[in-house]
Amino acid sequence: MTTESSDDDPTGNVLRRLSDAAEHVSGICFKTGPPRRVGAELEWTTHRAGLPTAHLRVTDLSRALGPYTPANLGNAAPRALPGGGTVTLEPGGQLEISSAPADSLAALYAAVTVDQEFVADLLATGGLVLGDRGLDPYRPPVRILDTPRYAAMQHAFDRTGSVAGRTMMCSTAGLQVCLDAGTAARLPQRWAAVHDLGPPLLAAFANSSGHAGGDTGWASGRMATWLGIDARRSGEVPLTADPTDAWTRYVLEAPVLCVRRNGHWDTPDGVTFAEWIGGALPRPPTVDDLDYHISTLFPPVRPRGYLEVRYLDAQPGTEWIAPVAVLCALLADDTVIDKARDLAGPAAGRWQEAARHGLADPATGACAADLIDLACRHLDRTGLPGPVRDLVTGIADRRLHAGALRKDQYR
Known part of the structure; x- marks a missing residue:
């Protein structure tokens, strides 16, 4: 990669050409090889026990978490959880456990179960509990974390006139699954598969x-x-024969949300990263800026x-294992x-319909039923023990049954 140094960046990471930025993005987006590992990031809204409508303060969470308080709350050396995961907090006080990568779904389930129980016990000492929905059912969005990143995000979202951005920041809780990209030969199919499965699985496990x-x-x-x-x-991200090229274009054509500097991190509305390279902002971007920009992009x-x-969506209690197991089973080979x-x-591309109607959307609901049936027939491929596979099947059947009732009402 060709870079040039400047007074702004003495390390020599300045990006002057789109081709250099594209080269960097393409070099880091997909690490190929036989798929083996799996990880998860579990988010929950956090609440005062017995008074879920009350907004929390940062101190409520930091006192309860103690040495496990994350770095963005000022803890210089946050301690890892017993199962190997780490804690982070989102702008509205949502708590996230990020697992360590596991070599099997069974190992992931064991580790996250330990960490989830441990965090729940920590919060209980402060009179706090984890929520059980993908969207805060009790409170309007209020940002309790005051960082330059989150202040810039809120400013960028608020100036659109929509409450969606602030709600996303402060009220949502998701379940993220981290999977190896797979071999280079099969990457396009695996990349397309996790997108195609999206609307049916979103609908089946909608919870908000x-x-x-x-x-x-x-x-x-x-x-x-x-x-x-x-x-x-x-x-x-547009599905094309070349996922790397599609992602690179997505990154460069996305608006810059914030620029790290002393003081406010706000940026002019609508300036894309490609335009930043072209001189749209006072200083040129660096490779580090590009990596940070990528962290502000949130495709499905x-x-x-x-x-x-x-x-x-986030799932209640330990039910997170059901959608994760279904997804892993559908990617078995x-x-x-x-x-x-x-x-x-x-149901490919039916994100709006799946999100609005869930399994009551006829096309999405039918696909979800077929996919869950296929997944349950391959749960043995996940390595989960029998009782956990039975738990997954029971949760999936219950979701499909509830979806069938909603479909009758939808008609």
Whole structure:
């Protein structure tokens, strides 16, 4: 990569050409090889026990978490959780456990179960509890974390006149699944598969119809908020024969959300990263700026070397294992992937319909039922012990049954 040094960046990481930025993005987005590892990032809204409508303070969370308080709350040396995960906090006080990568789904389930129970116990000492929905059903969005990044994000979203951005920042809780990208030969199919599976799995595990004491009118109000912000930041990456090229274009054509500097990090509205390279902002961007820009993009599936699946709502209690196991079973091998893509085909791209109507959307609901049946027939491929596979099947059957009832009402 060709770089030039400047007074702004003595390390020599300044980007002067689009081709250099594209080279960097293409070099980090997909790390290929046989798929083996799996990880998860579990978010929850946090509440005062017995008074879930009360907004929390940062000190409420930091006191309860103690040495496990994350760095963005001022802890210089946050301690890892017993299962190997780490804690972070989102702008509205949502708590996230990021697992360590696991060599099997069974190992992931064991580690996250330990960490989830440990964090719940920590919060209980402060009279706090984890929520069980993908969108805060009790409170309107209020930002409690005051950082330059979050201040710039809120400013950028608020100037659009929509509440979706602030709601996304402060009220949503998702379940993210992290999967190896797979071999270079099969990367396009695996990348396409996790997108094709999105609307049916979103619908099957939608869990966020209420917000701030009201009904959103959406099965997944959480996804509705993501669909309500700039599609250049949160929309699906176009599916093409070359995922690397598609992602590179997405990154360069996305608006810059913030520029790190002393004071405010706000940027002019609508300036893309490509335009920043072209001189649209006072100083040229660096490679570090490009990496940071990527961290402000939130498509349903984001490449981070691995595949970060972002379209699932948070699940109640330990039920997170059900959508994760279904997804992993559907990616068990090339034959299952191809079959799953065929079954998901009629619902491909139906993000709006899946988010609004859930399984009551006829095309999406039918695909979800077929995919869950396929997944349950391959749960043994996940390595989960029998009782956990039975738990997954029971949760999936219950979701499909509830979806069938909603479909009758939808008719």
